Amino acid sequence: MPDYIYLFESRLSADQQNALRALREAAREAETILFLVGDAVRDLTSGHAVREIEVALHGNALKLKKKLEKLGASVWGEDEATHSLYLCFPGTVRVDVVSTHRAEYPKPGNPVIHPASIHEDLRRRDFTVNAMAVSLNEGSFGLLMDPLNGAADIENRTLRLVSNYGFLDDPSLLIRATRYLARLGWEMDPRTRSRFEDAKNEDVIQYLPALSRSRELEQIGHEEDGLKVLRAFEAEGWMKALYPGWTTAAADEAKLALLHELAVELLMQGVHADMSAAQMRLLTAKLPPKDLAALKKRMLRPGFVEEWNSLDAQAAAFAKVLLSKPHATPSAGFKLFTSYDPEAVLWLGFTSNDKAVQERYHEFLKVWPEAHQKIPHSLMQELRITPELPVYGELVQKLFLELIDGHLTTPEEMRAFLEPYSPPAPPPQATVKRPRGRRGEARLKERAFDEEEGEEEESEEDEDLGGDEELEAGSDEEEMALVPDLPKTDLEAEIEDEGDGEEEEAGEDERPEEELAPVKKAGEKPPAGEVKAKMEAPSPAPKKAAAGDGHAALKPASVAPAKPEKKVPAHPEKAGGEKARPEAKTAHAHAAAKGSKAALPAKVVASKPHTRTPLAKAPAKAAQKPSVKPHPAKSVGVKAASAKSNHAGTAAAKKAKPSTPAKSAKPHSKKASAKPAKKR
Numbered sequence: 001m002p003d004y005i006y007l008f009e010s011r012l013s014a015d016q017q018n019a020l021r022a023l024r025e026a027a028r029e030a031e032t033i034l035f036l037v038g039d040a041v042r043d044l045t046s047g048h049a050v051r052e053i054e055v056a057l058h059g060n061a062l063k064l065k066k067k068l069e070k071l072g073a074s075v076w077g078e079d080e081a082t083h084s085l086y087l088c089f090p091g092t093v094r095v096d097v098v099s100t101h102r103a104e105y106p107k108p109g110n111p112v113i114h115p116a117s118i119h120e121d122l123r124r125r126d127f128t129v130n131a132m133a134v135s136l137n138e139g140s141f142g143l144l145m146d147p148l149n150g151a152a153d154i155e156n157r158t159l160r161l162v163s164n165y166g167f168l169d170d171p172s173l174l175i176r177a178t179r180y181l182a183r184l185g186w187e188m189d190p191r192t193r194s195r196f197e198d199a200k201n202e203d204v205i206q207y208l209p210a211l212s213r214s215r216e217l218e219q220i221g222h223e224e225d226g227l228k229v230l231r232a233f234e235a236e237g238w239m240k241a242l243y244p245g246w247t248t249a250a251a252d253e254a255k256l257a258l259l260h261e262l263a264v265e266l267l268m269q270g271v272h273a274d275m276s277a278a279q280m281r282l283l284t285a286k287l288p289p290k291d292l293a294a295l296k297k298r299m300l301r302p303g304f305v306e307e308w309n310s311l312d313a314q315a316a317a318f319a320k321v322l323l324s325k326p327h328a329t330p331s332a333g334f335k336l337f338t339s340y341d342p343e344a345v346l347w348l349g350f351t352s353n354d355k356a357v358q359e360r361y362h363e364f365l366k367v368w369p370e371a372h373q374k375i376p377h378s379l380m381q382e383l384r385i386t387p388e389l390p391v392y393g394e395l396v397q398k399l400f401l402e403l404i405d406g407h408l409t410t411p412e413e414m415r416a417f418l419e420p421y422s423p424p425a426p427p428p429q430a431t432v433k434r435p436r437g438r439r440g441e442a443r444l445k446e447r448a449f450d451e452e453e454g455e456e457e458e459s460e461e462d463e464d465l466g467g468d469e470e471l472e473a474g475s476d477e478e479e480m481a482l483v484p485d486l487p488k489t490d491l492e493a494e495i496e497d498e499g500d501g502e503e504e505e506a507g508e509d510e511r512p513e514e515e516l517a518p519v520k521k522a523g524e525k526p527p528a529g530e531v532k533a534k535m536e537a538p539s540p541a542p543k544k545a546a547a548g549d550g551h552a553a554l555k556p557a558s559v560a561p562a563k564p565e566k567k568v569p570a571h572p573e574k575a576g577g578e579k580a581r582p583e584a585k586t587a588h589a590h591a592a593a594k595g596s597k598a599a600l601p602a603k604v605v606a607s608k609p610h611t612r613t614p615l616a617k618a619p620a621k622a623a624q625k626p627s628v629k630p631h632p633a634k635s636v637g638v639k640a641a642s643a644k645s646n647h648a649g650t651a652a653a654k655k656a657k658p659s660t661p662a663k664s665a666k667p668h669s670k671k672a673s674a675k676p677a678k679k680r
Helices: 004-011 014-029 039-046 061-070 118-123 150-156 172-184 190-201 210-222 226-236 253-268 276-283 289-297 302-309 311-322 330-339 342-351 355-374 377-382 392-404 411-421 441-465 476-482 498-506 528-536 582-593 602-606 635-648 650-655
Strands: 034-037 053-057 074-079 084-089 093-099 101-107 110-115 133-135
Touching (some): 004 039, 039 053, 039 150, 061 074, 172 226, 276 302, 276 311, 276 342, 289 302, 311 330, 311 342, 355 392, 392 411
């Protein structure tokens, strides 16, 4: 739904807005309410030009006659039956002030008027597109009243009768429907068209009342294209009922086209002329004087006839003023063109043959507008003179008048003229300086956060693996839980070097950190010797996954029973073969924080600090432990062999022959292999 307050400001001319303000002030003083109705609301909603204004007033509109005259209105006519006033405000703004009423039709074309509310007044109108009202009162200004859904018919460009008997009760609706179709280009809905044809065939037009005849005759001249409407009336046969002597043959079509062209040119220069009277002169140019006089007597508004008759006198007065010495300069002449009576300006420009007058019109319409291109908009922008300034419009007008007078020919003169209007420069924006952090501080904080997060995850993992019984660090069970499940390989190459394991273990602490086994990267294959050493470690006991633990159930390895192996004392130097190194723990923490599923080398896993770490619960009975085939080498020897395999490099990898991996139990730990164990 459109915003009618905005439409009032953007679609109505300045003179029409002033007329509405005067009407609202008069209604406020009379303590009554009024509404904008009729053609004006329809044209505002549909986007057409508003040519006349009609307002409906609660009470007798004739009582506001004196108040409206004091506010600048001229009374062009009045009607006692309907209590209506026909006014003309400055700028040739035609306004009809009508008292709200309802009508009864005991006979076709013979209405009986009764005072009524605005709702009843809307329901007695002709078509739904005209049965809309916009409030002009305080508190509800701009509110639309549309009881018959006329807005939908406007959107569909359809004429629909308010009453099913509209054409029979008021035959003037036949003429009005034809005029709307010719002006707007709309169509009647099927039912309305059917009733229109029925009323036409029954010759209802013979009951046309005199008041409606006068209104429709005058309305031809108020149309934008009166000749088009006159032809439509002739085609339907309505001119026989309106005025038989007036036909299209009496019109001067060539001059009507020139009149319309001149009106458009004046409109582009800011002269808003109402060409109703001038158009009526040309529509009746060939009409005999006797018929013309009779036609003028039938007009609704006597004031309109006076304007029609006074066109020549107004044009002569304007020509005299235009050629006077005070208006000889271009700026004075331009002001005169835009401030004088626009109807007189239109008729003089159309009818005058004086060369001096025609020269001034040529300057106003063709020469002076070229000065708009010389306005220094870039310089104005540089001086901060923008359209947002309140005096921008006046300044541009002053600059334009100086240019058409031949002044301000150089950029220096333009700058000197514009500088007094230049607003002061805005204050500089305050910049808030923020302290910059030290270089690398963000990285150090991020690294510390990753380490803390890794330690927290490791502690949570240890709590999940912990139970009532704890295993001693450095024991065989701990090594079995920490060694990842890797495929078994041939261990013949490592058996030959078992005797050297203890010697290497003794001197292992003295090796530099660079020789230690590095942390294995994701996707990197471990050396063959390391794989053999890890596969020689005994497998842990099977254990079901705890509730809520995301690990799969472990399978016990199917190996032959053997004698229990002697446990190695849980001493940091003997069990692990070397002291726990902080870099190994740091690597483990980063791997846990990043969620890497790659297995760590055996050397790093075995070098955890020898503390009492809670691991998985040991089985209650020793019989439930799976027996592991003992290897002749000791646990310490296996670690030494694993350490040696890291230095073996490519030689051990060449000797190793991979075999089919056997199903073995996988440790219940997040440090296990990336692939989950299959369930039994």
